[in-house]
Amino acid sequence: MAPFYKYGFFGDEMSLVLAFVLGTGFGFFLERAGFGSARKLAAQFYLYDMSVFKVMFTAIVTAMLGVTYLGWLGWLDLSLVYLVPTHLVPQIVGGLVLGVGFVVGGYCPGTSVASLATGRIDGFVYAFGIGAGTLAYAEVFPWIKGFVNSNELGQVTLPEVFDLPWGLVVFAVVLIAVAGFSAATLVERRFGDKA
Amino acid sequence: MSSDHRPAVMRGSGRPASPYWNPYLAGIGLGLVLLAAFVLVGRGLGASGAFSSSVAWLVNLVAPAHAQSNEYLQGYLGDGTTHPLKAWLVFEVLGVMAGALFSGLLAGRARIMVEKGPRVSTGVRLLCAFAGGILMAFGAHLARGCTSGQALTGGALLNVGSWAFMLMVFVGGYAVAWFMRWQWR
Known part of the structure; x- marks a missing residue:
């Protein structure tokens, strides 16, 4: 029964080894997709290359279908997989700020690691910026703590909030993704010649 | 025999870089890694947390009193019994570096440059x-x-x-x- 770590199949040390191994796979596929390049990533926002959307949603759909089927088979206890608690308003504001930082800087934290590992100086400077920002955030944390922790909805999923069956939401996400992929390809054809 | 003795990572334009993978193929690979993380350890992938651990560790080295009195950094330092860098996301991000470098070297894309x-x-x-x-x-x-x-x-x-x-x-x-x-x- 999975998750194996939560069922005590192995200990903390082994989980750290797995962290490295899983990270290797993560970094490999990020770089394969071209996400070590800020130009490739930023292209998403200029509509001539929608790879960010395509890769992200393919990954989400793949993992989502995986946990869904493994759950139905009774092999994975999804309630033991960690879910980040929802704080709606801080997360909406955080998403906006992060989106701006993405276009200004060209990366997100994970992709900046892939970029600096492949020699991109801007990725290295970006990661340095994340460090500086984290330091600044730690200093102002006492003043914004109230906001960050506001609006708490707990560990909650879309099927729970909308009171819909899990499978129906999964099906809807797959449909939206497939429609999104077609739309993204049309958008690329429309704006691609301006690249 | 090339006269350039710098390591391949610095030579860069020595050979043309391979094209990126089809986004759906890369996405499926990424999704399977994510699924493996759920199944094996019961958590997903991340990155920003590794930066927080590193910053907490650095501040604690330079100004331990300041780090330990800061509520946010304290959360990443814990009770002092484990090294702040002995964190799941730190190991995962080290893996991201290794995996990305491996892929970049294979494809001839690893080189010192600025993306702009x-x-x-x-x-x-x-x-x-x-x-x-x-x-x-x-x-x-x-x-x-x-x-x-x-x-x-x-x-x-x-x-x-x-x-x-x-x-x-x-x-x-x-x-x-x-x-x-x-x-x-």
Whole structure:
């Protein structure tokens, strides 16, 4: 029964080894997709290359279908997989700020690691910026703590909030993704010649 | 025999870089790694948390009293019994470096360079990268995760906050894209 770590199949040390191994796979596929390049990533926002959307949603759909089927088979206890608690308003504001930082800087934290590992100086400077920002955030944390922790909805999923069956939401996400992929390809054809 | 004795990573343009993978193929690979993380350890992938651990560790080295009195950094230092860098995301991010470098070397894409559009100077591009990193740090901390920890991981688990966050990342990005186009086009 999975998750194996939560069922005590192995200990903390082994989980750290797995962290490295899983990270290797993560970094490999990020770089394969071209996400070590800020130009490739930023292209998403200029509509001539929608790879960010395509890769992200393919990954989400793949993992989502995986946990869904493994759950139905009774092999994975999804309630033991960690879910980040929802704080709606801080997360909406955080998403906006992060989106701006993405276009200004060209990366997100994970992709900046892939970029600096492949020699991109801007990725290295970006990661340095994340460090500086984290330091600044730690200093102002006492003043914004109230906001960050506001609006708490707990560990909650879309099927729970909308009171819909899990499978129906999964099906809807797959449909939206497939429609999104077609739309993204049309958008690329429309704006691609301006690249 | 090439006269260039620098390691392949610095030679760069020695051979043409391979094209990137088809996005759906790379996405399936990424999704399977994420699924493996759920099944093996019961958590998803991330990145920003590793930066927090590293910053907490560094501040604790330079100014231990300050680090330990800071509520945010203290959370990443713990009770002092475990090394702050002995964290799951730190090991995972080290793996990301290794995996990306491996892929980049295989494809002939690993080289020392700055990613930018043709109209922007290197100095301005690096300044933007630094500023973007600072914004990213604030966004990720406000949202309790970044594009990996929230959007990717929480997206697959149908987490409510993750989907709200993901939508807003695209909104924020598209909202400023026009004003930043000189950097990329």
